[in-house]
Amino acid sequence: MKKIAIQGIQGSNHHIVANNYYGANISLDECLSFDVLVDSLINSRSEQAIMALENTIAGSIIPNYALIDKYNLHISGEYYLPIHHHLMALPNQQIEDITEVCSHPMALLQCKEFFKQHKHIKLVEDVDTSAVAKRIADQQLKGIAAIAPKMAADIFGLSIIEDEIQTIKNNATRFVIIQTSHPENGKNEINKASLRFELDHKRGSLAAVLNVMSDCKLNLTKIQSLPKIETPWKYAFFVDVTFEAYEDFEKAKAIIQIMAEEFKILGEYKNGRL
Template sequence: MTKTIAIQGIKGSFHHIVSLNYYGSTQHVKECLTFDETVASLFNNTAETAIMALENSIAGSILPNYALIDNNNLHIVGEHYLDVQHQLMALSNQTIADIKEVHSHPMALLQCKSFFKDYPHIKLVEDKDTADVARKIETQQIKGVAAIASTLAAEIFNLDILAESIQTIKHNQTRFAIVNTQPINNHKNEINKASLKFELDHKRGSLATILNVMSDCKLNLTKIQSLPKIETPWKYSFFVDVTFEAYEDFEKAASIMTIMATHFKILGTYKNAKL
């Protein structure tokens, strides 16, 4: 059955690449220009599933996307890791000296900032989507403006790559979540990872106690991030990812954590995509 997958960005964006890698090329893709729109697609039934970047190895967690998943009670049903390589591209027959402005997504500009230190004549301008800039450059035949986007975008929009892999940190792995409004009834033996959220009072040892439960139940921690609750001093939220071998171990830990932590919530259970 063909699904419609909401992606942030247009075809050629990194979210599109994740969609192709995860679901193959036979699915419909719904292009959304914001993460809010991506999530809205799930609720107005214009898409069955959505793809959202969760974190990358440079900037860390994309907390606004965690908030979108949490506040809308979405379910993470899968994950995918992509090695994001940023290419500088423009209409053909131009050199970097011809480029006056580079337009891209704020995150892409941030990740490539160092590259432009050698080109002080180039102005960096924020735009909504990496691939959409590539598209505009082609359709409007804009000279003097370059895009930072994927190799796929250069192919789709017939642009020349002026410089390859211009991001400062060459291994630039981004983790994406596949999210639905409902959990998928996967076979329990296919599930070996979970994303959790809980709150703790600022009481000495409260996190250690929870981690002891996780450890006793044979869960491995692969990510932890504390977030102070701004409106409630001395209350902390935690986003935690765990992997496990037996789903029963996870169920046991979850039942104990529900009692021990405040607002314990399973954001999703899915198959670990990291080898």
């Protein structure tokens, strides 16, 4: 049984990803923050961890990029999950009975329009979507609702008051599978990679790197400059690329290694987009 660290507790979106990615035969290490998640990997409480990295609405979860970089973690896979937010509470309550909703800031943000129509409800930030559902069930809290996936309502015996309350209906989150050791993905299944590099401030240096990628038939699916910690306003670039032939990627790798500073491959893995 594989030990997998997730952010949040059972019933959370991270738990859903774990089930979909690995199947049922796993044991969960529930981590209440991404720091604890990384600590779980480093201290071998888990073999792999699932980490949200990017969302169609909120964009990149930037501190998680920093964690992967700082602790030299490897991305061995990715998974895209459509996000469904449901308002849930103890059974037999109506929306009028709810005075307070606790959830993760990201979930609250993604349901902003719904709550504009229900101004009597106070919004309170919490660390985890499902932990609130559990607390409502454990302490039999009336008048309080959680925003969480359907799985949480099933596990903790809550009723869904309103389903699909997210503002943008096609909301999806990209999760990555991370680990401390180098993943052993076969070259045949690898068609995506995440790279990190730095460039000097010379004009056109990024264009030059992107030209190499284009010449080597790599498709850029994501680019982001991030400030370098301890060196204000010097930037590192995080880039995701997809490709058809691993040899093309190897060629680009060899060239970029010479052109860029601090070049690092965060992961080579199978594209999770269908």
